[in-house]
Amino acid sequence: MIPVRCFTCGAVISKHWDQYKERISAGEDPKMVLDDLGVKRYCCRRMLLTHKELVDIFAPYQ
Amino acid sequence: MDLEFLELTDRRARFIISGTAPAFVNSIRRSMMADVRAMSIDDVNFYNNTSVLFDEMLALRLGLIPLTGGKHYLSRSECSCNGEGCFQCQVSMTLNVQGPATVYSRDLASADAEVVPADGNIPIIKLFEGQQLLLEAIARKGSAKNHAKFQSAIATSYKHLPKFSVQECNGCKECVEACPKGIIRYENGSVHIADELECTLCNLCVEACDTHAISVIGDPQRFVFYTESDGSMSCADLLTISVESLMNRAGELATYLEAFG
Ligand code: SF4
Ligand code: SF4
Ligand SMILES: [Zn+2]
Ligand SMILES: [Zn+2]
Numbered sequence: 001m002i003p004v005r006c007f008t009c010g011a012v013i014s015k016h017w018d019q020y021k022e023r024i025s026a027g028e029d030p031k032m033v034l035d036d037l038g039v040k041r042y043c044c045r046r047m048l049l050t051h052k053e054l055v056d057i058f059a060p061y062q
Numbered sequence: 063m064d065l066e067f068l069e070l071t072d073r074r075a076r077f078i079i080s081g082t083a084p085a086f087v088n089s090i091r092r093s094m095m096a097d098v099r100a101m102s103i104d105d106v107n108f109y110n111n112t113s114v115l116f117d118e119m120l121a122l123r124l125g126l127i128p129l130t131g132g133k134h135y136l137s138r139s140e141c142s143c144n145g146e147g148c149f150q151c152q153v154s155m156t157l158n159v160q161g162p163a164t165v166y167s168r169d170l171a172s173a174d175a176e177v178v179p180a181d182g183n184i185p186i187i188k189l190f191e192g193q194q195l196l197l198e199a200i201a202r203k204g205s206a207k208n209h210a211k212f213q214s215a216i217a218t219s220y221k222h223l224p225k226f227s228v229q230e231c232n233g234c235k236e237c238v239e240a241c242p243k244g245i246i247r248y249e250n251g252s253v254h255i256a257d258e259l260e261c262t263l264c265n266l267c268v269e270a271c272d273t274h275a276i277s278v279i280g281d282p283q284r285f286v287f288y289t290e291s292d293g294s295m296s297c298a299d300l301l302t303i304s305v306e307s308l309m310n311r312a313g314e315l316a317t318y319l320e321a322f323g
Contacts, residue, residue: 004126
């Protein structure tokens with residue numbers, strides 16, 4: 001799951017995750033999406049950019 | 063001392079503060095981060111958790127959700143219930159979601175309509191078929207001195223405004239190229255900064271100038287201050303509460319000093 005807040009500055013970046021994921025999978029450029037969402041600092045940008053969702057992989061092994 | 067607001071919304075504030083010293087501006091910054099108190103989920107009772115995350119991890123995620131309101135709540139240590147927990151010092155929230163579904167912060171049902179998640183769309187955990195999350199969360203008042211989850215002020219920072227001066231410029235425009243912020247302009251035979259707020263005092267323009275014509279120093283009395291709120295309170299509240307706390311402590315110090323004559 002996406003961390004609730006940015007590890008560095010504490011901004012609540014998880015609230016952007018659904019929209020970010022949706023727009024990225026529709027083929028949009030991550031840079032444009034992050035600019036659009038108002039995620040300015042690079043500490044926050046890397047949180048969304050580098051996140052890998054693993055819940056679906058863990059799902060069968062609860 | 064002078065204040066000029068460049069931006070003031072609930073979630074973001076930027077202002078120029080001038081005629082003061084770094085120590086004072088930094089006290090405001092530190093007080094904003096550590097003295098301002100907010101509500102946050104502090105204890106979680108799990109009744110059923112068949113999700114892929116452990117109880118502890120879910121509790122940590124819940125704690126990081128910013129909660130609005132709750133100004134009148136007391137912290138556990140100052141409450142008349144002596145830390146047992148009562149309506150003056152804690153708010154109970156329940157959450158009950160059955161999979162398949164993603165649990166969001168908006169699914170938390172609070173006993174106090176004022177104390178609710180500042181953002182409803184924070185994903186907590188994805189539940190699959192047959193999984194359930196049933197819990198009670200207790201929110202309490204606290205400050206970032208005890209845990210970072212209580213910190214409402216985000217990316218609180220200040221920097222000196224630049225004092226930019228140029229002598230004997232030969233018009234080579236090296237500095238215009240060198241500035242990573244692209245804020246130096248060459249016009250009518252002289253250079254100037256177009257937007258001093260953007261200057262990071264990196265000194266690259268000074269190094270780029272072969273004739274040593276430029277000098278950039280931080281103005282010791284003028285600062286640009288920036289802060290964001292996580293949504294638990296407005297930036298105006300953040301600022302006033304922190305300044306009040308500073309004033310109270312300065313007042314206390316004055317009385318101690320008087321006692322010493
Ligand atoms: S680098 Fe120095 S000499 Fe060249 S334009 Fe800038 S200030 Fe003038
Ligand atoms: S100090 Fe850095 S940011 Fe400021 S004007 Fe010079 S090159 Fe640009
Ligand atoms: Zn950040
Ligand atoms: Zn109490």
